[in-house]
Amino acid sequence: METALDDLKSALRGNLVLPEDSNYDHTRKIYNGMIDKKPAVIAMCVDVADVIAALQYGRENNMLIAVRGGGHNGGGLGTCDDGLVIDLSGIKYVRVNTEDNTVRVGGGNLWGEVDHATHPFSLAVPAGIISTTGVGGLTLGGGVGHLSRKYGLTIDNLLEADMVLADGSFVTVNQTHHPDLFWAIRGGGGNFGIVTSFKFQGHPVSTVIGGPTLWPIERAEEVIAWYDQFINQAPEELNGFLATMVIPGPPFPESLHMKKFCGIVWCYAGDDQEAFDRLFQPVKAMNPVFEHVGPMPYPSVQTLFDGLFPSGMQWYWRADFFDSLGPEVGAAHLEFGSSIPTPLSQMHLYPISGAASRVAHDATPWAYRDAKYAGVIVGVDPDPANAGKITDWCKAYWSALHPYSMGGAYSNFMMEEGQERVMASYKDNYARLVQIKSKYDPENIFRVNQNIHPVLSSKT
Incomplete structure (x- = not known):
């Protein structure tokens, strides 16, 4: 194996990082500090040829293989113990085509880098809510965020996407080339290959009107019931995700620090200030105790939470889809929002109405187009000593809400929770995913993910 490792070193333009190297501990870290895995080899790839060489090495040596883009995955599915990590962070470029407003992005880019490149052209690609998120992981899982409605x-x-498949071959997939594979990667995660390049449709977005409104947590049931009615009837230009949260400190006023709130973070992607003012009157009529909503560049709304959530925090996630926010749901949010264990722990509900809901449930693997919300509970803290506290709160919060959910969860919001949860999250689309997985990765080489088990594979 040592000879093979030497061969890999000579084949790569990027670097190999091994346990004996001085930068190993830094390089193996991922966003979630609760995940502490120690791979045997980390291949820092800078191009497609590096990816192919690393994959070949992993296959020939029967190694467990994890693929890491931004390393932001909650369950830590971009790394593994004793195996090979194929790191894509060196494959970075963003190319904007102003003729058709398309955007070509490398497999290792972060969303903040995409926003930086597209904003001068008054374009944006719909993504999440934190700019340090990797493009690859968020995209392959679905991608819910400020522009979803x-x-x-x-x-x-x-x-379109460029991919290295399990057998080491390279393909470009779109609606006409490998359409089955193109279908599968739009929500099926990293099960089907290593995506080295994405091509997105950009949209005209430049300045948005965004920011938070806050109400005392004691008003959570009232605010949630109102929000459930308001957001689903609002024009699609308006997005707002709901949260139970603690205000940990600046930039919020000192009078709010360490208090618990029910909040909504708004993003209006229209271009009419007067229309927004009229639209926002019902929000003001709810008398928030804090409002900081105004015009800002789209990249700014994408970075609102970056400072609060640097890499290395302890994270524990649980999630579900919801089709309504009835009284029982509101009561659970009041109960657990009132007992948030650490200043950074939160619950979010992201609306899936509007444009996201008009896509057929089987047009992509993302099966919950009929859901109204993707909900996620995250226990977050910088101190490993609080890992148990945030995990217990998160699990209890989820258990109280789950009976009122639709039964599945957005895969990007899941830890490693077992095969039944994976199957529930794809519903009727799971069988088709199994067929495509069996065709392109019959040996389950790509299994460090929310795994789709191929037929007859012994590797799980």
Whole structure:
């Protein structure tokens, strides 16, 4: 194996990082500090040829293989113990085509880098809510964020992808080339290959009107019931995700620090200030105790939370889809929002109405187009000593809400929770995913993910 490792070193333009190297501990870290895995080899790839060489090495040496883009995955599915990590962070470029407003992005880019490149052209690609998120992981899982109601999920704006398959071959997939594989990667995660390049449809977005409104947590049931009615009837230009949260400190006023709130973070992607003012009157009529909503460049709304959530925090996630926010749901949010264990722990509900809901449930693997919300509970803290506290709160919060959910969860919001949860999250689309997985990765080489088990594979 040592000879093979030497051969890999000579084949790569990027670097190999091994346990004995001085930069190993830094390089193996991922966004979630609760995940502490120690791979045997980390291949820092800078181009497609590096990816092919690393994959070949992993296959020939029967190694467990994980693929890491931004390393942001909640469950830590971009790394593994004792195996090979194929790191794509060196494959970075963003190319904007102003003739058709398409955007070509490398497999290792972060969303903030995409926003930086597209904003001068008054364009944006629908993504999440934190700019340090990797393009690859968010896209392959679905992509819910500030622009979902106006322009759909990230996968709804994916036009093409370049991939290295399990057998080491390279393909470009779109609606006419390998359409089955193109279908599968739009929500099926990293099960089907290593995506080295994405081509997205950009949309005209420059200045948005955004920011938070806050109400005391004691008003959570009232605010949630109102929000459930308001957001689903609002024009699609308006997005707002709901949260139970603690205000940990600046830039919020000191009078709010360490208090618990029910909040909504708004993003209006229209271009009419007067229309927004009229639209926002019902929000003001709810008398928030804090409002900081105004015009800002779209990249700014994407970075609102970056400072609060640097890499290395302890994270524990649980999630579900919801089709309504009835009284029982509101009561659970009041109960657990009132007992948030650490200042950064939160619950979010992201609306899936508007453009995201008009896509057929079987047009992509993302099966819950009929859901109204993707909900996620995250226990977050910088101190490993609090890992148990945030995990217990998160699990209890989820258990109280789950009976009122639709039964499945958005895969990007899941830890490693077992095969039944994976199957529930794809519903009737799971069987088709199994067929495509069996065709392109019959040996389950790509299994460090929310795994789709191929037929007859012994590797799980």
